[in-house]
Amino acid sequence: MDKTSVLAITKNGVKIGENLKKIFPDWSIFAPSKFSNEGNEIVWYSEPTSEKIVELFKNSNALICLFSLGAVIRLIAPHLKDKKTDPAVIVIDDKTNFVISVLSGHIGRANELTQEIAEKLQALPVITTAADVNKTIAVDLVGREFGWKIEDDTNVTKISAHMVNEEPIGVFQEAGNKSWYKELPKNVLIYKNPEDLKQSNSKAYLIISDRIIDKELSKESVVYRPPSLVIGIGLHWDTTKETIREGIESCLDKFNLSSKSIAKLVSIKKPQDVQGLIEIGEEMKIPVEYVNREELADISAPNPSDTVKAFEGTASVSEAAAIKVSGGELIVEKQKFPPNLTIAIARILN
Numbered sequence: 001m002d003k004t005s006v007l008a009i010t011k012n013g014v015k016i017g018e019n020l021k022k023i024f025p026d027w028s029i030f031a032p033s034k035f036s037n038e039g040n041e042i043v044w045y046s047e048p049t050s051e052k053i054v055e056l057f058k059n060s061n062a063l064i065c066l067f068s069l070g071a072v073i074r075l076i077a078p079h080l081k082d083k084k085t086d087p088a089v090i091v092i093d094d095k096t097n098f099v100i101s102v103l104s105g106h107i108g109r110a111n112e113l114t115q116e117i118a119e120k121l122q123a124l125p126v127i128t129t130a131a132d133v134n135k136t137i138a139v140d141l142v143g144r145e146f147g148w149k150i151e152d153d154t155n156v157t158k159i160s161a162h163m164v165n166e167e168p169i170g171v172f173q174e175a176g177n178k179s180w181y182k183e184l185p186k187n188v189l190i191y192k193n194p195e196d197l198k199q200s201n202s203k204a205y206l207i208i209s210d211r212i213i214d215k216e217l218s219k220e221s222v223v224y225r226p227p228s229l230v231i232g233i234g235l236h237w238d239t240t241k242e243t244i245r246e247g248i249e250s251c252l253d254k255f256n257l258s259s260k261s262i263a264k265l266v267s268i269k270k271p272q273d274v275q276g277l278i279e280i281g282e283e284m285k286i287p288v289e290y291v292n293r294e295e296l297a298d299i300s301a302p303n304p305s306d307t308v309k310a311f312e313g314t315a316s317v318s319e320a321a322a323i324k325v326s327g328g329e330l331i332v333e334k335q336k337f338p339p340n341l342t343i344a345i346a347r348i349l350n
Contacts, residue, residue, distance in 0.1 A: 004028070004113075005060040008042075009049050011035060012094045013066035017042065020064070023120050027064075030056065054079055062088040062113055069100060076103075083107050084153075090114055092123070100126040106140050136163055136185045142206060143224050146177045149260050151213075151223035159204040159222050163187075170202030175210045175261065176226025177350045210261035210347065227263035227348075232322030233277065234308065234334075234342035235267060241279040247337045248280075251345060255332050263348060264289050266321040268296060268312055289325055296320040303334045322346035 004024065008017040008031040017029040021041045030052060033044040045052050053075045056063050065072045069091045080086055080103075088110035089103035099121065101114040111127050118125035129138070139160040142148065150156065163169055166187040172194055184190070188206075191197040194217055197205055205221040207213055210228045213221065231248060252259055265281055267274070269290035281288035297314040301323065304315035314320065319334050322344045332345035 002061045003059070004062040004064065005030060005056040006064045006066065007031075007049070007053060007056055008035075008066040010067060010094055014042065016066050016092060016094075016096055019121075020117075050075055057087060057089075060087050062090065062108070062110070064090045064092065064117070066092050067094065069102065072102065088113055090117065092117070092121075096121050096123050098126050099123045101128070105129045106138050136166075137169075137181060137188065137206075139163055139206070139222055142222075143176060143180050143208065143226060146180065147227050148176060148180075148208070149225045151218075151225055151258070151260065153222075155204070155220070155222050159206075162203045167203040168201050169204055169206060170197045170200045171206045171208070172197045173208040175228040175347060176208050176224070180208075210258050212256045212258060225258050225260035227261060228350075229257060229261045230264050230266055230322050230326035230328075230346045230348060231262060232318035232320070232325075232344040232346065233265055233267045234312075234317035234321075235274055235277065236340040237270065237272070237274055239274060239276045239340045241276045241283065243337065243341055244276055244280045245283070247335070247341045247343045250337070251332055251335050251343050254335075255345070257332075257345065259284075262286050264325060266291060266325045268293055268314070268317045268321065291321050291324055295324060299324050301334075302330065318342040318344040 004027045006017050006020055006027055006029045008014045014031045014035050017031060018041055021027060021029050028043060029041060030043045030045055033046045036044045057076055057079055072091050083104055084107060086104050088108035090110055090113060091100040091102050099114050099118040101110040103110060105111040106129065111129060114125045114127055140156050169188045171188060171190045191200060198217060207221045208224045208226060210225060213223050264287050266289045267277060269292050277288055293313040296317060299320035301316035301319035303319060308317060309315040319330060323330055323346050326346035326348045328347045328349035330344060330346045334342050334344045336342050
């Protein structure tokens with residue numbers, strides 16, 4: 001957790017907080033100043049707890065409350081927004097018998113943190129989310145450890161219900177790490193292509209792909225976007241951000257690929273980095289990687305160019321860079337955008 005706050009409001013709670021600080025040194029422990037024991041590990045506050053908990057709720061990634069569940073719910077209820085933005089909230093009772101995951105169990109990682117704390121305190125973890133209780137797939141967590149993004153979370157709740165109720169779920173995967181689940185539940189079957197998926201008796205689908213999915217299929221699906229595409233870029237020193245963006249968008253549109261699956265932008269290492277490439281990387285929030293011409297010259301690319309070789313010292317930039325950095329296969333051969341841009345796209349193999 002980036003910022004974890006612990007709120008204690010009883011003497012026993014203060015002791016539990018001090019213990020948690022020893023186990024998790026980066027956590028911040030807060031308690032009313034009336035219990036001050038001059039302990040350096042506690043941040044003592046003087047304002048009402050009803051105000052302090054709101055401050056911590058809004059400014060923490062995880063909030064651990066060392067008092068009753070009912071009191072916590074009453075205090076935070078007016079400030080709840082949604083599971084994407086609310087922090088993880090966990091309650092620990094005054095005797096550390098139970099560690100209870102209260103809010104943002106999946107996306108906020110409250111369930112994961114509950115298990116960790118309970119293990120350290122030798123307490124009983126209390127987790128009530130249906131996917132965890134039924135030991136099935138948590139639809140909103142699939143591939144999170146691999147950096148996958150959900151295309152549109154509109155269907156997550158509905159398909160989670162199908163999953164928990166053990167109704168038939170079909171899976172199609174053509175990109176991304178294959179080890180996202182060790183053993184699939186009996187109601188989940190893998191299909192080789194989208195057509196087989198459509199013809200199955202599945203109530204809903206999980207699709208892991210870097211391609212654009214047709215509307216008929218996507219309306220009954222949760223679509224996951226793994227960071228699987230490496231975009232190779234050949235360019236001049238004066239190629240602008242706008243030109244690069246238009247070229248990338250044109251290629252993605254032409255070849256039915258999702259921008260949410262772009263892992264890296266790659267190009268040849270020049271004496272000075274091209275400003276347009278720096279800017280488009282910052283704008284798209286995608287890392288830019290450079291490859292030395294000697295390494296590119298060793299790559300066998302399908303569309304080498306003598307002209308490129310004369311200027312760059314290697315016969316291929318966009319294709320060779322995409323192949324080199326992805327370690328995978330070229331799925332879009334060099335596309336030319338005269339006079340100063342070429343783009344190729346490779347898929348990372350997992």
